[in-house]
Amino acid sequence: MLLKKLQLKTIDYKLALTMCFLLFFNSVVSAQEIIPDVVAQKPVEVPSGQKLKVDGIIATVGDYIVLDSDIDKGFLEIAAQGGNVKDITRCQMLGKLLEDKLYAHQAIQDSIIVSDAEVRGMMDERLNYMVKQVGDINKVVEYYKKSSVEEFKTYFADILKEQKLSSEMRDKIVDGVSITPEEVRNFFKKIPKEDLPTFGAEMEVAQIVVEPKVSKEDEQKVIDRLNAIRKDVLEGSSFATKAVLYSQDPGSSSNGGYYKMTRKTPFLKEFKDVAFSLQEGEISEPFKTIYGYHIIMVDKIKGQEVELRHILISPTVTEDALKEAKERITNIRNKIVGNEISFADAARTESDEKETRANGGILINPNTQDTRFELTKMDPTLYSQVSNLKDTEVSQPLLNTDEKGKKTYKLITVTNRIDEHVADYAKDYTKIKDLALKEKQIEAIGKWFDTKIKDTYIKIIGEYRDCAFANNWLKK
Template sequence: MKSINSRITLFFTFVFFAAGTAAAQEIIKETKQDTVKPVSAKGRVKVDGVVAVVGDYVVLDSDIDLMYKELQAQNIPTKDVTRCDLLGKLMEDKLYAHQAIQDSIVVTDADVNETMNRQIDYFVENLGSVDKVVKYFKKKSLEAFRAELFEMIKNQKLTEQMQKKIIDDVQITPEEVRQFYAQFKKDELPVFGAEMEVAQIVIKPEVSQAEKQAVIDRLREIKREVQEGASFYSKAVLYSEDPGSRSSGGYIKMNRKAPLVKEFKDVAFSTEEGQISEPFETEYGYHIIYVEKVRGQELDVRHILMTPKVSNEALKKAKEKIEKIRSRIAAGEITFADAARSESDEKETKNSGGLLINPRTFGTRFELTKMDPSLYNDISDLKDNEVSRPILVDESRTGKHYKIMMVTNRYDEHVADYAKDYLKIKELALKEKQKKTLSKWNEEKIKDTYIKVNGDYRACTFANHWVK
């Protein structure tokens, strides 16, 4: 059950909360046969029905069918996946969601709608049209699909919030890390894959003052139109250049700890409810913010982002500059790290000599098998001490710029070493402790929650004691 849980959890995280990542090139692959669908002795298949109840939630036979179909669509191996496995995972999620409601954990409709709109945009991008999305998921209409997706996302968010609450206070001591490592026999120690450290230097083209002023004037014009009765939501959908919030009318739910740039938070918290800010600049371009609702230290805001356009002449000068930097590094006049500190326009990596931070681990090492495909493509052919040719980057949030890259260190695949890999071993030990905490919580809540498993599914061998 552990293996299927991990595969299914990975699947749902991928489908509903990682839309747009480079790893998701193909999401659709129609399947012709459901190899785990049970058939009665007379060859008839049960159409649908309640197969389990967990607290206030029910699990339908069709929920299991849908889950299996989605696993196949994502090319996740299903050879050893049984309907009992899928039902167990669904019931576990329902238990978390049920308890989240009991503990007054709130997931707002606005938060769910934002994720749902982003997800539907992702499906449309991959399938080609809204009609094709509806057809693939075998729904009667877009409204029916949205209704089902809304409930699925809401339950998933409740589950995530409940799990987070359970393990938030779980910590690991150095002695526990030592004991975790000591439990492995020599031939059973974890193996860590090949890794590398990567650095980059970014040169951004200069934007003319005239282009900046044109964007500021346009944002002021939009602000005036909204004050005269136009819809901020509609203006954001039509004109904002922020792909993450555009489809939801620029909506962002935020607080002081939100992972937003300082300038954005400063303006948002200094603008009164119902008011629209003046245009202001961040590293992404120019914004205006409409503060829709203030709830203590939480804000519901909408924003419009517009980026000044870069001229071909400015882009040409940026390329010439980065080529000169590359030549100086190749000639040994300056190290890559010193060049990054003195010349790079990327403030996140500038002070560290251009070293990239792995968003998964927050360290500087990238495991090759888990590296973002776009990053891997940029550095895969680089030899030791080789600097890449200038790479033109065109990102929706940061615009066009050039970068050069270098692999600064390589680490071969190796068996875990307590001294060299302490942080990785600590991470594994913490995850193991969190799993045990969740497992213990499950055991306790199953005893206190109304649970019923119907029909043939009562004969399933579950990891949890669902059948009382």
Template sequence: MKFTSRATALFLLFTTVLFAQPKKEKVDGVIGVVGDYVILDSDVDLEFIGLKAQGIDIKNISRCELFGKLLEDKLYAHQAIQDSIVVTDQEVNDYMNQQIDAMVEQVGSLEKVVSFYKKKDEEDFRNYFFDIIKMNKLTSQMQKKIVDEIEITPEEVRNFFKDIPEDEIPVFGAEVEVAQIVKKPKISEEEKQRTIDKLKQIRQEVLDGGSFFTKAVLFSQDPGSSSNGGYYKMNRKTPFVKEFKDVAFSLAEGEISEPFETEFGYHIIMIDKIRGQEVELRHILIAPKVTPEALQEAKEEIEKIRAKIESGEISFADAAKATSDEKETRNNGGVLFNPRTMESKFELTKMDPALYNQIVDLKVGELSQPILDQDERGNKFYKIVTINTKLPEHKADFASDYLKIKELALRDKQIKAIAKWTEEKIGETYIKIDKEYQDCEFTNNWLKK
């Protein structure tokens, strides 16, 4: 069972039961201690409310089970501190501000948020929420550290599969390999210049005393940073596009770049702080607009490509390599990559619904009609898709399903390693359980019997 983090539960609780007031309030108290962390009886209540807000049926979930989950979280966080895992205040504050902004958007004012949590003022509420978010981030980073250190060999994968009883061998659903050719509308030079001029105007207004933070909130089209004033922290290994990194590391502290282009659009960057190999910056992204005429031209281009493939003049793979505007798939003949399994096959029941709807009626080798689609930033384009191969539902086969079996074997090894780690750390850590919960049948040996 997957439980929500406490910070997420707080948000779900807030947006789901904002105006629900219980008839009675029970006295809160400490029911558990793990190292430097305490667990309150109200923390268990909060976990229940968070699960209900997600639509999870809680009738078969006990307080003992949720209490055990909270004990695990605190053990991870406690050990993260011992292992010198660092979660910066800036990181916590950035996430907290995003969560609070969402809460305020739901009800209209920060005062209502503070009142709902029964805190005396905004500072009291932020201190309370800060501690919860920091604990959650320590927990997740400790879990990641345990798992990241685990690797698996081909021999271990083979032995894992051999040890599965015949009647328990997993069945994998029908799978397909999908390829696509993309044609993006061309942006006119006039529209590019209009975008550059807008960014130059914003830059000058900031140089004249305006707030870059405010300008980013108002004008930036980067969904990952606009609500936080365009803020990012990065080093040379941070996975940003090369053009962005080149500009960011060429600027001095306090300097604002001229507009520059990446695959996402046009940007300006302002450097807040330089700390050794890291820079803290703010940026504004504006993407040039696509005209209806340009979109129609893209459709006509994809129709011509489709006609050439249908007539046998060129293969789909060669057409993708020669004409597709999607660089991620172009050199692979248009074949889509499944980020979940790290291979080219997609299990039909686990595909993105939008992609599934585009290929569900296609036979192997058949071409779709031109499809109007858009990327995660809302940029529209036309494409055609085809199914290269289709594998029906089948029992796992070691040779053809090796990568999936490897994933299962690795997950099994990770679970065992986490169980061993937990057992060891419970033995090394101060843990106290309130007598009300000492009759619980925990998965882990929290009572150290």
């Protein structure tokens, strides 16, 4: 059946994407040369009586190799992330590794560049995460059987670079794939009625946000502090070090404030406007966004892409300001409950959140870009805030702290509930469009593999030549 086939393909596609972003999924990048054929070594006896597997090359893809141990590492990493490996065969795991190697190999042929600075930023972010999980970087080094932190970082840098090359190549393939309304319609018509998907229960949610007011004096303190940091950097201090020490952006402070972006990157408009107005080496004056005040330094400009570092500092919100914000949002709630004003009109006139106030406070699902939230996939925090609300009921004032530590008060209401239902073209167009686009992307990737496999040196040896691969790796 068409839908069942699509669902299987989508599952495989999602599995592939998930596996690609595992912490250490790929093996070490080999030297840039074709590796001669060797036979994977068989287990040999060791004095303890246990089997010790001597590692060997089992496949070559262009300039990259796959070791037998890479398959074992793949299983270990999926298990470490909580995944189920029971139904994944060694042949399937090898097939996924071969895909990653071909992506990375072709990325180099297409002159896709991953900078050392970008790799360092990724490494800092991942290492910080791992150290938080286990408490000591030496435990990480020991787990990966490396003799020192430096040896592990060298090993890890190669892995991250290959992963990034693979993801950039994959993105390049699918970024050019678009779909028309006519294609979506034809896709839906091809699905037999008995195979139409069932979509889970959903709801639409609206909110009103009130921000605590920050005094002009507190704002000026932040501006002065950023100007002092800027002056130090202009006189020779390290911007990256200052970002690690002072930036309040949890997404970049640990790696020296580093970001890589284009005009399509989903950053705030004010941030992008400043970033793309600077020359290499230039540092911006302090500027304001909804998160606080920033300064930006541009490291590199490569065509339409900018590598930059930034520092974010937010003014301190006083207890008095929080109290005033709560009183204000309580008054708004009282007017809505007393039928003096509708929730939507209150959002348009009273909410401090410009992203939602124009459409009456209606939230947009960041994963689907429509207004519906499927209950089983809803953010746990949002679900806990709305799950017990009755129709038209307005929540009590909720103190919210976002990922950057910014505090606001908000009111939430459920504006619409959609029960579990069989797919309807008119009602579920966005979801159907996503399914149709994924199918088209899968087809584009499949055609890409067919072409590149023919044009690339690929060698698989030993027992793995008996695998039934999804792609024609054996060139039969």
